[in-house]
Amino acid sequence: MQHNSRLAISAIIVSLLILAAGSVRAKPVTLIVGAKAIFLHTAPVVDKDEVYVPLVALKAVGASATEDGDPKNDEQKFKIKPASGDEFSCKARIISGNAMVPIMDIADELGAVTQWNKDRNTLSIRARLDEVSFDGSKLKVKASFPLGCALVQSSWTKTEKKLILDIPGLDIPRLADDKVKNDTNVPIRLGMSADGETGRVVLDLPQTVKTHIDSPARTREIAISVSPSLKDTPKPPENATMPVNTPPPVPAKISKISHRVRNSKAVDVSITADQPVKYKTYMLRNPDQFIVEITNAELDMKPEDVEVKRSIVTRMRISKFNDTTVRAVLDLTRPAAFDIEQGKDGKVNLSLELPRGAGGLLAGKTIVVDAGHGGDATGARGISCLEKDVNLAVAMRVERLLKSAGAIVLMTRKTDVDVPLAERPGFAGRHSAELFVSIHHNAMGKPNTGVSGTETFYHADDSSSRALAQCIQSELIAANGLPDRGVKSDYQMYPGSGFLVLRGSTMPATLVEVAFLDHAGDAACVRDSAFQQKVAEAIVRGIKLYIEGNPLTPPRRPVIKMEEEPGTSSDKTPTTAQKPAVSGSGSLIPKGRVK
Ligand SMILES: [Zn+2]
Numbered sequence: 001m002q003h004n005s006r007l008a009i010s011a012i013i014v015s016l017l018i019l020a021a022g023s024v025r026a027k028p029v030t031l032i033v034g035a036k037a038i039f040l041h042t043a044p045v046v047d048k049d050e051v052y053v054p055l056v057a058l059k060a061v062g063a064s065a066t067e068d069g070d071p072k073n074d075e076q077k078f079k080i081k082p083a084s085g086d087e088f089s090c091k092a093r094i095i096s097g098n099a100m101v102p103i104m105d106i107a108d109e110l111g112a113v114t115q116w117n118k119d120r121n122t123l124s125i126r127a128r129l130d131e132v133s134f135d136g137s138k139l140k141v142k143a144s145f146p147l148g149c150a151l152v153q154s155s156w157t158k159t160e161k162k163l164i165l166d167i168p169g170l171d172i173p174r175l176a177d178d179k180v181k182n183d184t185n186v187p188i189r190l191g192m193s194a195d196g197e198t199g200r201v202v203l204d205l206p207q208t209v210k211t212h213i214d215s216p217a218r219t220r221e222i223a224i225s226v227s228p229s230l231k232d233t234p235k236p237p238e239n240a241t242m243p244v245n246t247p248p249p250v251p252a253k254i255s256k257i258s259h260r261v262r263n264s265k266a267v268d269v270s271i272t273a274d275q276p277v278k279y280k281t282y283m284l285r286n287p288d289q290f291i292v293e294i295t296n297a298e299l300d301m302k303p304e305d306v307e308v309k310r311s312i313v314t315r316m317r318i319s320k321f322n323d324t325t326v327r328a329v330l331d332l333t334r335p336a337a338f339d340i341e342q343g344k345d346g347k348v349n350l351s352l353e354l355p356r357g358a359g360g361l362l363a364g365k366t367i368v369v370d371a372g373h374g375g376d377a378t379g380a381r382g383i384s385c386l387e388k389d390v391n392l393a394v395a396m397r398v399e400r401l402l403k404s405a406g407a408i409v410l411m412t413r414k415t416d417v418d419v420p421l422a423e424r425p426g427f428a429g430r431h432s433a434e435l436f437v438s439i440h441h442n443a444m445g446k447p448n449t450g451v452s453g454t455e456t457f458y459h460a461d462d463s464s465s466r467a468l469a470q471c472i473q474s475e476l477i478a479a480n481g482l483p484d485r486g487v488k489s490d491y492q493m494y495p496g497s498g499f500l501v502l503r504g505s506t507m508p509a510t511l512v513e514v515a516f517l518d519h520a521g522d523a524a525c526v527r528d529s530a531f532q533q534k535v536a537e538a539i540v541r542g543i544k545l546y547i548e549g550n551p552l553t554p555p556r557r558p559v560i561k562m563e564e565e566p567g568t569s570s571d572k573t574p575t576t577a578q579k580p581a582v583s584g585s586g587s588l589i590p591k592g593r594v595k
Contacts, residue, residue, distance in 0.1 A: 030122040031103070033060040034147045034169030035197055042098050044123070049504055050422050051116070051123045052093060052100035061110055061125060062145035062220065065090075065101065079376075082110050083145050083220055089376045091420055105421045108500045109377075111144045113171040115496045126171040127220075128494075129199055131446075133181035134188060136231030138214075139163075139224045141201055143170055146218045152211050163203040163211060165224060170199030173493060178449050185235045192495075206233045252277045252346065253300035254326045257318045259308060266353035267313040271328060273297065273346035281340060283470050288332040288550050290352060292340070297326045312336055313352055334358075334549030335471050337463035355464035355546065357434040357508050362544045363406025365435065368428035370501060371395035371411070372440040372511075375418030380443030382517025382526070387441045388416065390526050394514065395439045397536030405540065425504030435468065435543065436509035438501050441517045441526060448518040453483030457490045457511040459502035469510040472542030479538035480531065482515055482522060508546075512539065 029044040029051055030037060042054040055065050055078070062083030069077050074094045078101065081087050088109050092099040103123070107114045113126045127143035134140075147169050172190045182188055189202040209230070214223040256272035271292065282291040290313075303319040314331045321327035330352065337355040342348050357365070371392040373379030379387030395411065402409045410431050412424045419427075428436045444451055456473040458465035469487045477484040490498030490511070502509045514535055515522035525531040 028121070030120070031057060031060075032122060032124040032169075033057075034125070034127055034145070036060075036148060036169065042096075042100075044103070045095055045100060046121075048422075048426070050102045050104055052095060053103045054098050054100060055092070057103065058101065058106070061103075061107065061112060061127075063106070063110065065092075080106060080109070085110075086378070087376070089418055102420070102422060105500060108421055113173075113494050113497050124197070126169050126197070126199075129170055129172045129190070131179045131181070132188060132190065132201060133183075134186065134203065135181075135183045136186075136233075137226055137229040139165070139201070139203065139226060141165065141167065141170075141222045143167070143220055143222070146220050147222070148218055152213065152224060161205040161208055163205055163209065163224075163226070165201040165222070167199045167201070167222065168197060171495065172199040173495070178444065178446050184230050185233045186230050206230065249296055250275075251324065252294070252297040254294060254297050254318070255300045257301075257304060257316065257328060259306070259313070259316055261308065261311045262351075262353075264311055265359075266351065267308060267311045269313070269316065269328075269330065269350045269352070271318070271348040271350070273348065274300075275346045276342060276344070277346060277348065279340075279342075279348060281338070283335065283338070283467075285335075285474055285550065288335055290330045290332060290336065290338060292328045292348065292350065293321065294326045294328075294348070296324055298324075299326050312354055335467055335545060337467040339461075339463050353463075355467040355508060357464065358467075358547050358549075360547065361406075362402075362547050364408070365547060366408040366410065366431060366433045367402055367435045367437065367543065368410045368412060368424075368431070368433040369395050369398050369402070370424050370428075370436065370438040371413055372438055372501075373418070374413050374416055377418045380441060380445075380517050382441070382443065383520060383523040385517065385523070385527055387443070387517055390441050390514075390517070390532070391439050392416070393529075394532050394536050394539075397532055398437070398439065398539050401536055401540040402543070405544065407543075421500045422504055424501050425506070425509065428509075429504075429506050433507055435546075436501075436505045436507055437468075437472070437539065437543065438509070438511040439539070440511060440513050441515055442513040443516060443518040448516060450519070452516050452519040452522050453485040454480060454515060455485035455513045456487050457493070457499065457502065457513070458487065459490050459498050459505070459509060461489060461491075462508070464508040465502070465505075465510055468508045468543075468546045471546040472510060472512060472539055475538040475542040475545065476512065476514070476535065479534050479541075480515070480525070482525075485513075 029046055031040065031044055031053060038057060038060050040054055040057055044051050044053045058065055064081050065078040067076065068079045068089055071094065076092045076094060076099050078090050078092050079087050080090050090101055090106055092101045104114045107125050111128050113128055115124045127145045127147050129141065130144055131142040147167055152165055172192050180188060187204045191200050209226045212225045214225050215221060253274045254271060257269065259267055259269045261267050277294050277297055280293045284291065299320045305317040307315055312333050314333060316330050318326065318328045336352040338350060338352050340348065340350045373388035373391060377388065379391065399409045399411055410433060412427055413419050425436060454476050456469040458469040466487065473487045490502050499511055502511055515526050517523055517526060
């Protein structure tokens with residue numbers, strides 16, 4: 001313990017003094033909230049992927065805490081009241097006589113974004129942009145907790161007029177359409193600074209304006225008035241931003257595909273291009289195939305069709321798909337984990353391997369099933385139910401089905417209790433679970449304007465977790481008939497941090513969002529026991545598929561001579577039955593790797 005200088009005072013203030021937990025290793029940490037370093041008399045403490053801070057630090061994230069019951073051992077429950085939204089409960093630990101709360105866990109609950117820098121021993125917490133609105137005379141930016149001053153810049157040049165609002169400590173996620181309220185024809189653009197610490201809102205203006213910051217120095221709702229009003233700005237012409245006279249890009253030349261069998265479970269493939277390329281990847285089912293589609297490219301070699309011996313890839317071919325696209329198709333023995341990246345020279349390197357925790361049989365595997373939320377943490381409020389209840393209903397059905405298939409199933413909760421977020425993956429780790437599956441239901445948070453469907457998340461770019469998510473998502477959308485919102489990295493929701501339950505898992509982990517509780521159609525299904533059963537069966541089929549592979553994939557097919565005309569080979573166009581489990585560069589190719 002390195003922070004006991006105030007121990008005597010703290011002991012008086014914090015009446016719930018209990019002996020310090022001997023297992024906690026103290027380590028001074030810098031806490032940065034909304035781009036401002038927070039100075040604390042009691043230093044934060046890091047323990048097992050969590051940072052514990054004194055209660056006073058909650059003020060910085062716009063929250064307050066009140067004791068909730070009597071302390072037990074070295075723990076004390078608190079009710080946390082955020083700047084907006086519902087109270088939730090949280091377990092503090094008593095460390096050196098101080099009640100210390102898990103700030104990353106709390107930040108997650110507050111919808112804030114946390115980023116741990118190991119080298120600098122610094123935890124940075126950024127507010128999330130909740131809403132932007134512009135009515136022509138007032139620009140409002142709402143954040144998930146109060147932030148300090150915003151920097152307004154105007155840029156008036158001959159060709160462009162811009163109003164730039166920089167907000168340090170604000171994270172800008174992909175906002176749902178209804179969170180950007182724009183009553184004008186003035187385009188609003190949102191982005192982050194290169195260092196990822198400052199959120200930026202840009203208005204592309206038709207004329208110069210005067211601005212004034214109306215909001216107080218530290219606020220959740222930054223308000224800027226603009227005069228004269230831009231309410232009646234005419235619509236910019238459709239192609240106003242289209243550059244004129246730009247020559248079309250020169251197509252990349254794809255000259256080689258090669259592979260190396262690492263072992264029976266892993267194959268590396270590389271595709272040589274003469275310049276950096278753009279590509280999309282697809283993982284297909286029935287039969288299992290992995291497809292790399294390179295756009296604005298042409299084949300500078302003979303189409304190739306190669307048998308791969310004794311590994312997870314059985315066959316590999318490359319051909320022209322259409323006038324601007326080259327396609328590589330890899331036949332797989334089963335769903336695989338993949339990593340793909342591109343070197344500066346343009347070479348696309350791909351590895352496909354048996355995912356972690358996969359292989360063998362479902363029977364005998366240890367699987368943690370996590371019903372999201374519980375107790376005071378209700379999760380999303382639906383039209384006709386609370387998220388915590390339908391999560392548990394589906395989770396209990398998954399438990400029964402997995403058990404009857406012979407798996408060892410551990411539930412993070414089986415009743416209506418609140419289990420702290422970090423405790424869920426922690427529990428899975430302590431029991432050496434092989435897989436972690438968290439069950440949730442979605443909501444827009446604001447009036448749902450028709451958003452419906454199923455999506456499944458994995459952490460960061462973890463390839464095994466992504467394969468697990470793909471297996472479950474493909475079974476779910478086939479079974480529940482809802483729109484396929486795809487398989488997504490949790491970085492798409494919270495760049496740099498993701499979801500705590502996935503981030504904290506050491507085994508392949510996935511979080512399923514079954515349906516939207518605030519969508520009338522979805523909400524009508526979710527409480528229906530037949531629907532819940534269908535969903536649970538699909539999740540279990542997905543888990544089985546991940547572990548055991550696809551029973552429908554024939555072990556090996558004969559090599560067929562390549563068709564040179566596009567569109568004649570059966571594997572060239574995914575049919576509806578072979579709908580990509582995942583598609584689009586957005587969800588599969590981490591930004592920054594592709595130029
Ligand atoms: Zn949830």
